[in-house]
Each structure stands twice: as structure tokens, then as C-alpha cells.
Amino acid sequence: MIGGGKGAFIGAVHRHAAALDGLYELVAGAFSSNPETSRASGQLLGLSADRVYGSYQELIEREQQLPENERVQVLSIVTPNHLHFAPTKLALENGFHVILDKPMTFSLAEAKELQAVLAASNARFCLTHTYTGYPMVKEARQLVASGALGAVRKVYVEYPQGWLSTFEEGSDNKQASWRTDPSRSGIAGAMGDIGTHAFNLLEYVSGLAVTQLCADINTVVAGRQLDDDGAVLLRLSSGASGVLVATQVAAGEENNIRVRVYGEKGGLEWQQVDANTLQVKWLDKPTEIRRTGTGYVSSFAQHNTRTPSGHPEGYLEAFANLYRNFALTLQAEQAGQKPVPEALDFPGIEEGVRGMAFIENVIASGRSTQKWTEFIV
Amino acid sequence: MIGGGKGAFIGAVHRHAAALDGLYELVAGAFSSNPETSRASGQLLGLSADRVYGSYQELIEREQQLPENERVQVLSIVTPNHLHFAPTKLALENGFHVILDKPMTFSLAEAKELQAVLAASNARFCLTHTYTGYPMVKEARQLVASGALGAVRKVYVEYPQGWLSTFEEGSDNKQASWRTDPSRSGIAGAMGDIGTHAFNLLEYVSGLAVTQLCADINTVVAGRQLDDDGAVLLRLSSGASGVLVATQVAAGEENNIRVRVYGEKGGLEWQQVDANTLQVKWLDKPTEIRRTGTGYVSSFAQHNTRTPSGHPEGYLEAFANLYRNFALTLQAEQAGQKPVPEALDFPGIEEGVRGMAFIENVIASGRSTQKWTEFIV
Amino acid sequence: MIGGGKGAFIGAVHRHAAALDGLYELVAGAFSSNPETSRASGQLLGLSADRVYGSYQELIEREQQLPENERVQVLSIVTPNHLHFAPTKLALENGFHVILDKPMTFSLAEAKELQAVLAASNARFCLTHTYTGYPMVKEARQLVASGALGAVRKVYVEYPQGWLSTFEEGSDNKQASWRTDPSRSGIAGAMGDIGTHAFNLLEYVSGLAVTQLCADINTVVAGRQLDDDGAVLLRLSSGASGVLVATQVAAGEENNIRVRVYGEKGGLEWQQVDANTLQVKWLDKPTEIRRTGTGYVSSFAQHNTRTPSGHPEGYLEAFANLYRNFALTLQAEQAGQKPVPEALDFPGIEEGVRGMAFIENVIASGRSTQKWTEFIV
């Protein structure tokens, strides 16, 4: 693991997710750019001291020298955005598989470079767009893909949060401070942090690509350096249209990311607050409530489920599904087999490039007086 | 009553709403432009034959000739949009109070003319924006007005329907046929029919006025003459921003109009599907569930409630609240008293003018390549 | 109307319910045993003074003398329980149709006598078990009757209220005072007031009859004279079993009456808080959400609906459905026609007798040390 030292939020999430299925063992880390912090973090995590490194470069160099059956196979990179590119590039170039937190890089240019690096490597890459790991999100995508709803006409996605309703970065809030700092977060705040999740969820479930957009991007809280709020009108491949909302100033909201897709014959709705339910609505018959863990859902939903229906699976399980599918893919390939489609269904470099394109396009649209702008990758 | 003959939907709703509290008695009507249909409808409704007229002109003329204590006092006008202006104008000019279905007129110009006519008359006017009649919508407005949420930052309103997902106007669907016909509905379809409700609800609850907008207006179903779908970015007085969605092609959706308002300290959410609940969310404490019929809600909510908490009030009760408040206002004024503020809280000519302005502005914005356009009344 | 003077809760509900569809006109009343109060109430309601009477006897006698086309046709009797029997008996004996509030009488013996009186009369009788008037309760009954769920195995019904959590009868609460007074309410408090509703709902939806019961009946609030809480184990015809809960001391609960029925293949759930939804659950497929106002529900549900799906119908509409069906039945019979089955589906004397039997049986069981006792009518 690179990053994720003491006090980090997402590092702990990655560790839970990796641990849940017993398919990963945490053996080495460079947990902080501060060697002291890295060492202390490694010790807390029970790592052997000689596998805790002071920098990602050191980690990659020294692990590379270990016998193949001892060295790290997969690197989880959970640093702030500005520190995604370099360690990922170095890892891929040295043949380490990488699991990287989103958004993929600091800029679209970096993202494209990473795409080239990956293509030239033998490594595999996973980007942790968590929400696509939920069984009922899988079910939603399969339902749309099956054609049962007819051609998609409308998509709505929203990610409302309230935790940045005040000037949190003025206090001692580590999470707030890097996310609102352009030098670490990039050109986008809310749009990078949660807008990319919403964008990814929308494209994943609908199976469509955004082609044009018209954005209203705001910085609501005085003194903040990056956007903390936005709404975007969308046009998609196939002629569908939609709306994306992402805000961090919806005071009182938690993390209720929600997606709705409507086709000619029906629609679907999923939201994180009721994550194990997929509502399927029909023009002429009763709404269906599809549930995680039941026998009637698709193989993709079943594959990503650990408990019987009614025992809720949550955010960590969704996250763990990314880790698990990545591991199953690697195991199959190491065994010379073709991974099953369900295992291959994890977000990768394409999603990362499109996510970075979303950030650049949406911020540009927000600044533009032109109504519709092309979505350029 | 003018309009609302056999087969009409909204006419029956008005009659239920008027009847519920025993404050109105239906005594006369011109229920259709077809005298036969009018007569038949009047008979079905148990009216005396001599009070059923062949046209609104006849109704107004003949009722005018009756002694004051016999003649109609209030006229409910429930015709399609293109037939709102003329009978309303004539009624007001002749001193009849008017309850008119929305949108107020066929065009903004007509709306403004009606405003002038009303100002010059002694009559009172009510426009049936139903949703503002719900007790918990009243509570929402009072909560925002109280300042408890702090300054408003974000408003979201949506009105998703699915019933026009197919080319209903091609079949024998009277409701679909006039609503999608520019000669009867005006320049807008969905935006006029339900967008105006969403717009009104947003301004009512937030206490803010839309100042700029950027609209994506679509006609999704092939062959349809008017818009059946749209999404609008909004800027509001006070610097808040928002999103309005109105669509009639969200297959499987009923009429779940929903509004959310977020201020500095908290937010609120109300939706018709759970009409007797107002969610109030706070930055630092538990969400509150406020309910119709309880002792702790505002006088505006209590005034508009008929049953103890837990016995749900619905759409007809909300509609009836408009009728009831209008009647209470008239009764007070007839008695030479000042109506209580709770009775005066019904939509009127101002809301009608702004609604027509919304229609014209939103359709213009939809056609414009300019991003933001001013909201002009 | 007999009873329902100023300050009465249920009298106003009956008047709203009667008014909603324009099928009834309130023309006469004896609104209170106090002639002054009766007169004042009648005046408030806009009745002609000569049709406001000082007692029910006077009302029945004097109305009887009016020409048939002028006199009252249907009497709504909305007095406290101890004043149900006498006016109902007199009304029926004089050929007036009666709509009576529940529970039907003060004792089972009175109920049976009324049954005989009705059988010997030409009058019709309706008992206002409100909840069976909800469209989705109709749908539930039809679904069970259709056999789609298979043989019924389990039934659960509950009616939790919290309003009697404190000694309300010690204050100036008219509703609390008669309901907790054995001389006016009868031998049961909660079991009579809401237990009978729960019992009726259970038998109505399941289509089964309770045959044995085992009750835990409590008086929780100190000083109270009647039960305010209870739970009952049930055995039903066909071998099904169940649980009935009714309590007035569930602090914080409103009136969320709820019924669940499970058969061999699936189950259903309805609750008043979400009155326009019927959940239908299946062993092997997704739960269905059936909704008021849709095209796919049974004719019984559709018949009892006034607004399109998504526009919620509430308690008053459910209540009004009883009035409306009673009126449709009377109209059909007066026209020499057979009422449609949907119109005939209102609670009557049978339900009243069983309700009184429930009260006597459940209180007896509560006092018994015997586990199971027979349900004796």
C-alpha cells in the first residue's frame, strides 16, 4: 500500500476491503511521504519493519529485488490526487498490478499517459469507483443492457453531501484540507471528489457515454478555492439526455448517491441509502423490488454477494467486490485461464480516463458562456 | 363551474375539493362548449336545468341577472389552457370571484392583462397550484421563512411522470390530446402542465424568485408537437442556485413531485408520495420527521389539516385547502373582517403571472444557444 | 346526523366523507343531547333551524312526518358507544337507513338485537370500519381471495397509538374522557376503540374468521379505568394463526394500522402510513408494489379511487368510500337494480356483531387463566 497512513480515511477502507475475503495479505507499505509516519503506521498494522518503506520509490525498488514469490503483487495506491500518477506509473512499469483510488490522476494528460504506460506493461489496473461494486448496481446495469427497459431516454444521477457546508478546511480537518486545495486535488473540488463517482455510475448503469454537457459550477462557501457544488445538463450517445448533480453543501445530507434511468418501457432507481434494493418501474405493471441475495437476480449480482437476502451488504462489501474481482481476474490469468465476465467487471483505465475528461470538461463548461460543449477525451 | 364536463379529469377534482368542507354548493355550470354535453353533465351533477348553460357567456350574463343572494358567487374555471383567459376576464369584470386551473392563461400577455383586470375589479382570484395546499408544504415554507435553515443555497425540484412515454395523443386519450396540442395547451407541453407546478412549489417553499435560467427542453416521443421533457438550471434571488426537472417520459413514474431546499444549517425535503411527512435535515443533529396533524407544527400547517396525525391527508385535501382558504377569505371580507394570514395563503394572480413567465422563459431558453438567460416577467 | 356537535372529532370526519362525492346533503340533525348545543351546531353547519332537533327521538318522529321526498333518507349516527343502540334501533324501525360509527353497540347483546331489528326492517345499514375503504385494502382482500398467495397461514395486524400514554382523561380532553369511561365506552377501551378496527381489517383482508384467542390485556397508565393496551394470539378458520396488537400507549406512534397476511406462495403488507401502496411479496420473485390509481389493480380498488396514481388518497377518501358505496347501493336499489359487487362491499351488521363479539371475547380472555378460549358470537 502506498499512502493511507494514520488519520487517512480511504486507506483504512482499502484495507478493510482487501481483507474481507482473505484474498489479499498486506505485506508492505509506504504509508506516508514522512518516513517516520510511514514506519509508525506500518507498525500499527503489524507489518514487518523491513517491508515498511519511506517512499514509494524505495518500496518499488526494494520489492522488485525480492524473490517473485515473496514480493508484493498488487499495489494499492491511496494517496491524494496529486500523488496518484507517479507511483502508479512506476509500479506499472515495474510490473506491479495497481489498485488506485479515484479520480485517477491530477489531470487528463496524466491519465492518458498512464493509459499508454499500462498498455505497454503486463500489469493489470483497477480504479476504485466503489459504487459499481454494489450487487444492485450490477443488476441495474444488466437490466438496462438486457433491453428490458427499451432504449434509454433519461438518466439522472445525484451525489449530495453536506459535510463541506462550512469552511471545514479552516479547521484541522485533514479530509477537507486536501480536497479543497488545488495543488493536491486538481482543478476540481466536488466535481473531482464525488462528481466523478456520479459520472461513472451514470455511464456504468446506462451503458451510454456522455457526449455534450452544460454545467453550472459553484463555490458556495466563502473562502473556498475549489468548486463545492454543481449541476450539469447532459447529452448522451444514443440521444438520451440527463442531469448530474454533485454538491458538498447540501447541509444534512450524508452520501446518498442515487441513479435513475428511464427507457421506453420502464425505469430503474438505485440509491446508496437503500443499497440492497433496486426499484424497477414499469409503464403498465407494478414496480418490482429486486433485492441483493435473492435467487432471481443476474449472475453479476449474485457473484458480488456474500450473505443471504435480508442480511444487508454495505459500502465495504461493495469496495471489497472491486478487490475481489481484481484478485479473481489475476488468479485466473496466473492460472492461464480466462477470467469469468463477472470477475472482469471492475473499473479500469478507461473509466479513469473518462473520469479525468469529465473533470476537465465540466470545469471548462462551468466557466464557459456557451451552452452546450462537447465532451472531449 | 365552467368546463369540467363528462370525461374531464380536473373538473371532478375541483368538485370534490369544493365539496369537502361544505363551504361551496354547486349551483350552476357551463360544462362544455357543446350545449348538449353541458346539459347532460349538469343533469348528472343534479343541477337544476335552468342553471346549466350552453356557454360561459350565457352563464355569466344570466347569473348576473339573478338576485344577489341567489346568483353564483365564485366561478371555478377548469377548461383547457386556451379557454382560461376569456371566461376569467368576463367573470372578473362582472364581479364574480374566480378559481382558475393552472397554468393561468395561454400566454404571458394574457396573464398580464388578467392581472390588470383583476386589479380593476372587486373580485378575488385563486389559481389552483395544488401542491402548495399540502400541510407539510406549508410547514416547509414556514421553516425556511423562519430562518432556521440559514440562508438558502440550493433548491431542487422535480416532477417526474411517465404517462406520456408513448404516443398517447394518437389514441383516444382526451387528457393527452389537449395537453400535447399547441392550439389548446400553448407553447409548452410538460413545462406548462407540470413544470409550472414545480416552479411554483420551488418559489413558494424557498421564498426566493428565479432570476436566470438555462434550459434543456426536449420532445422525446416521436410525433409529439410539444415538449414532454426538460431540465433547467436556475439562479435565484439571494444568490442561491437550483435545478428543476419536469418530465412526462419517465416511464413508471406516477406524480412524485418533490422539493428539496438546503440552507447554511440544514435542509428540507418533501415529496408527494409521502405527503404528510416533512424531512428536516441538520448539519449536526438527527434528521427530524415532521408530520401532518401533530401539535408541534406551525399554525399554517395546522390550519390546513382535517384529521389527527397518522390519518393521511391526500391530494384532494390539498386541493380543498385552496378552496377552503379562498372561501374563508371571502367570508371574512364579506363580514368586514381581515382574513387570517393562514386563510390568505393561497396562490393568486402573482403566481399565475410568474408561472406564465416561466413557460415563456423556459421555452425561449430551451431554444437559445446562450447559456444563461434572464427570467423576464 | 345524530351526534357530532361542536368539538366532536368523528362527526366532522363523517361530514367530510359524506360531502366529498356530492351524493349526500346534510339537511337535519340532532347534534347533541343538549338542545342548546344541538341548535348552535346546526346553525354553524348552515342547517335550517326547523331541521335541527333537540333529541334523536324528536328528529326521527318529526322527519317521519315530512313528505317522503323531503325527509332525511340516511341517518349518520356518530355518538359515543353507549348511545349507538337506541337511536339506531329507532331509526331502523322507522325505515331510515343508518350509517353508524364503530364499535356497533355497547354490548354484544345489543348488537344481536340490532341485527334482528335490521333483518325485520326495509332499511340498509353501514358500519364505518374506515380502513376497509382504502383502495389498497380492497386490493389486498381481492388478492387473497384470488388464491394467488395460496392458503393463508399467518396473519398479523397491529394498531399502535401513543396518544393515551399519559392520563389524558384527567385533563380537558373530550376524546380521551369518553373513550376511557366504562359507562360510555363499554367494557373495553383500546380493544373497543382500535382493537375492533384491527380485528375487522384482519378478517376482511384474510377472508378468515377468528375461532380461538388468547389475550394479554393491560391497563398501563395509572388511574385509567379501561384497557389501553393489548396483544392477542389468534387461531383462525382454515387453521391459520395470527397475532393482533392494539395499544394506545406506544408513545410517539400515530395511527399506523398495519396488516400482513402470508400464504403458501407469498404475502402482502399494507399500512396506513403508506396507504396507497400494497406490497406483495413472493417466495421466488421480486416484491411487487401495487399502487392506487393504476390500471392493473382489481375493479374493487379502481372503483374506490378518485385520482390518478401518484396523487395520494387518504383517510377521508377511505371514509368517503363507505358513504359512497352505501349511496350507490341505495340508489341502485331505489332504481330497482342490483348494486354492483363493488358498491356492496361496505361493512354492515355482520361486521358489527363480530366486532362486539371480539370485544367481549378478548376482554374475557384477558381475564382468564385459560390459554385458548373459543371465539363465541
Place this chain on the structure above:
Amino acid sequence: MIGGGKGAFIGAVHRHAAALDGLYELVAGAFSSNPETSRASGQLLGLSADRVYGSYQELIEREQQLPENERVQVLSIVTPNHLHFAPTKLALENGFHVILDKPMTFSLAEAKELQAVLAASNARFCLTHTYTGYPMVKEARQLVASGALGAVRKVYVEYPQGWLSTFEEGSDNKQASWRTDPSRSGIAGAMGDIGTHAFNLLEYVSGLAVTQLCADINTVVAGRQLDDDGAVLLRLSSGASGVLVATQVAAGEENNIRVRVYGEKGGLEWQQVDANTLQVKWLDKPTEIRRTGTGYVSSFAQHNTRTPSGHPEGYLEAFANLYRNFALTLQAEQAGQKPVPEALDFPGIEEGVRGMAFIENVIASGRSTQKWTEFIV
């Protein structure tokens, strides 16, 4: 781990739960009474072959011989009920800490013997009553204990399942077959499998003890050997009363265990389907929605939470909380410290004994013609 070989459900759950926080490492196991199956299971789980044993006796004997810093410290025992007692007893007697699946033993007598064995040992013991591991269940208990609701008056708990609606044990369903077999499950079916969970949840949240009960115990599915359904009237210490429902024939239900507790001033409701929400209802003010991961909940809720509010935690996290608290307790004690109260809050031998007493008392009451029977431990 003892038990939990291939095809077992709960064994996998225990492994996920143990793995989630990285506080346990699976190093040894006797996964099946069939040595072949045990070996194969161990291999699948990546264990070293010499730590996979053919029986629990062998495991305990051989691990005992390993150096203290190499041997197993905690034994998870996840066998069917009839195989709980012997391995647990042996493990405790040999100083291994034990995490045992519920119900604790095959009989109350065994439970009491285990209690004595534990008291005489230096080992610690945890019983996996999963639901008490949920953060919002912790919050519920703390709320009641705080006295904010006043004295408890009513408790309702229910655990409806539908999966045994048909004669599953007649097919190749391993889960169904041992649970319905008296020789492996004990004298109770549903009451042992899920009734004990409901009973434990009720006593945990309310802080009260059941003192008397009156049970209706049924075997609904033809051919089944044990109860698959039941409802129980309860009397509790402090004079409160309640109802417990547990059924496996509520066709269409998943595992929606739910508890409601009402005191003098308010009530609370928690259900697994919405596990991260605790509803707190008040006599005179709005219902509160308390949520996992927020800053305002008790230290017990916060201690058992891994993700920010809005990112749902589920069943595995609740389960993992038992494992984590047990580990934190052991770690503290090994370090010579007193565990924090939050860590000590896991179910143990007392809960196990009461659970077995519940089984024996409830089955006896079901067979009795006496109404109320004492709850005897």
C-alpha cells in the same frame, strides 16, 4: 475454526467477520467431522496442511503442543447446535478463547455446564448474537439505558423469514436439513434458530429480562419435525409487557428482524432492512432519525462504526464488531489493561444461558394449556 467446511453458510460469515479488521489470522481448522472434507476445506482456505485437523479433539490436542506464540489463541466454533458443547468445553478447559455460534448449546443443561466450565477457566467466551453488533442497536440500548424514553412499557420484536415456507429439508438443502432435524438442532426449530436472536435483541435493547411467557408454537409445513413458526406474549421485569414473533413461513420475507421499545415519553424502532437508521419517536415532538457514522450518536455506536455516515454498514460489519470487540478485550487484558466498556459490550455466556432457557421455556409454554408460565433459568 471448528466446523464451517465447504457448503456451510455461517462458517464463511465468521471468516469474513474475523478478517475484516485484520485482528485475526486463520491459521488452523477442523472444518468437518469428515477428515477428507476438512483437509479440502483447509486447502481452499490456503491453510498450511499441518494445521488442518481431522477432528476438534485433534486440533485442540495438537495446537496445545505448539509453542504459545504459534498456537491458535481463539477458536471459532461454527458447527450445528448439537456439536457446540463438546468442542467448546474442551477448548475452554484447555485455555483457548472461544467464539461460538448461537444457540449456545443443545440444551439448557449443557449451557449451564458450560457456564461453570468457563467460570473455572482463564478463557474468554463470545456468543455471536450478530444483531447486537449493529451500531444503531448499540445506540438503541444506550438510549433506553439513558432513561430518555422513561420507564419501558412495551417491547415488540419480530423475526420473519420465508425460506422454510416449503419442505426444503426434503430437497438437498444443507441449511434446511440440520435446522429442522431434532437430533442436530435440539427441541426447537424456528425458536432456536431465529427466536433466540429476537429474544436476545429484545433483552439487549430494553435492558429488561423476560419473566413470564405465553407461547403459540406451530409447525406449519407438513412433514416438518420442528416448529417453524411462533408468537409469544411476554411479561418482563419492571412490569413491561411485549410480543415476540419468529416465523420461517412468512413467504416472501427475508430476514427483517425488527425491534420496537416504548417508554413513557417516547419509543424507538430498529429493523435490519434499514440497519443504519434508528427511529426515535416522541410524544410531543418530531421523530428523530439517528444514523450510523454521525457525530451525535453515543460512544458505543461510534466505536462500532468503520465508515462515514451515509456509507452503509451491513451484516458482516455487525458480525465483525463482535469479533473486533472480543479481540480488543483480549488484547487489553493481555496487555494488563482494563478493556473499555465499548469493547466489553459483546454477548457472552449469560446471553447463551438465557437463550437456551428461552428455547426450553418457549417450547414448554407452547405445549402447555396454562396461559402464563414462569421463565425459568
